[in-house]
Amino acid sequence: MTRRTMLHHIGVGAATVVVAGVGVGSYRVFDNGVLDAGHGTAYDPWTNWRDDTTPLGTVAAAILAANPHNTQPWMFHVTAGAVEMFTDPARRTGVLDALDREHHIGLGCALENLVLAASSRGLRPTVTLLPDASDPTHVATVSFTDAPTSVSDLHDAIDRRHTNRGPYTDEAVADDVVSALGSLTAGLDRISVQWFTTTADRETLGALIIEATQAIVNDDEQSTESFAWFRNNRDDIDTHMDGLTLDAQGLSPLVLAAAKILPATSRTAGDSFWLDQTRTVHTATAAAYGVITVPEPDDRAAQLNGGRLLQRIHLAATVAGLGLQHMNQITERIDRDAQLGTTSTLAAGMDALLDQPDRHALSTFRLGHPVRAGRPSPRRPVIAVTR
């Protein structure tokens, strides 16, 4: 074999290896939907939610609401004059949300979207919370009467509202914007939001969030429950149409593509990534924190109304061009400690930060000017959540 022939064979062999590698990568690009994130059946509800002008169409808006781990814990029964909303107990997140607090906050968020959609369809909504004492899964009934059509900015932002887990810029959120977001409590009894905008307050709250995140990661049961709702690939997304996805993690385009092309990560690696993101991105770039406060955080009606306020704030923030991320690690740990009967240092720390003896934290979120836009999460269609 001459030297030239040998070099030729080496070159051809190298080309073959490279093409094989590109082949594997190309298949991952194809199989994991790298080039069409946010499209397909699992994302159709974000584009066709206005199509149905009947009361059923209000459900199409409701299912686009914020909810814990994108579990979509709802079920609806629609008649000509009302929509009844139920919880779906199969969609609890177990010990991660030990007392079903977030479960009901998510239902409150859906309720708010439903109310906004009713008004835009010429229906005046009347909300009755927990209408059947004998059925705790029946969380609300919304009755309709005819009324003039009223379309609000909040309604029009329903399909643009996405949780933004990416970095925010160092631009502060203007005081008048914060004030406007805090004044969205109309019709919601004893629900309010407390803001933390100073550097000292943000650092204190950020430290509590990191501590709570570390505690969740250290708690195998909570970590396992959280990981169960992570959809690592496109097949899982298309099959379940729920859960957390790589697309919604706020990653840069290059990092997101690499994450989708490389093999799926383990629970431990995912936890490490989450903790690192909480430290270096979520808390480090938060321009402001908001905490929804109520007198009794375990009260179901308060949780539902708190969810309604949370959804209003998220929609209004979207209208204002702000990014918002729900950060409920602290309350997840407070409820977990309550379930286990252990003393919660986080509860004491949060109460001290709130400094309101008669009010407690229901849920927490961060706010800021986002570096990049939030991406939609998969949704089950209306037909899958109605009975």
Place this chain on the structure above:
Amino acid sequence: MIRSRSQHLTLAGRLATIGGILGIVAGVAQATIGSRIPDWSGNKHQPVGLGLLTIALSAGTLVAVRRLNAATAPRDRMIVPVTIWLAIVAGVCSTTVGRLWVVPGLLLIAAAGVTLAACGWHRFRSAVATNWLRSLLGILGALELLMAVSAAPITTIAAGALAGIALIAAAVLARADRRLIVNGLIAATLPFAIATWWAIIPPLLTVVAFVIGVATTRGAETRIGAIDVTPSAPHPLGT
């Protein structure tokens, strides 16, 4: 021997024709009702694009078989590329239409096996070795098409399809004007690579395709006739 090979090729042609037609039917089903029969169609999130790709590749199979049957003197030359094409289509489409591909896929694999038997393993291996870089270029084209059908929006799909077709064309036309092929490759593949730069693989594929494309055309310039695998031709590896 020749008569036996002719019978083999006739059988392969029939298998591939039936497989190609059923493949087109599978593609049409995927494109039209794929989302309504997820258990059969593989529950794909781009049923229309994947259905159209399946139709195109299956139609390409029919064209290849027709050319194989129509060829006279250079018929032997067609056997190897047709065999490779059948295998590529059988493999690629196994990812596009789910269970709908079981029958067409098996028929195309069987057809490829029969053409391989007609050609003879030694000749086939020699021809593949001689045209290995062209084969790699064709494979890159198929991979480009695979990525294109999973893309969005439609302009990106079109750019990817153009790039994939250009790569396959370059593999087939490796003996044409070298400058034309290289410039054509650049012009056809760059838009998709630029549109999807953040996805890492498409721009990487473009770079690899360019390097292999240049090497392929250079090799073709110095090895005219190397693909000829007729018994009277010199041993391809010895050229």
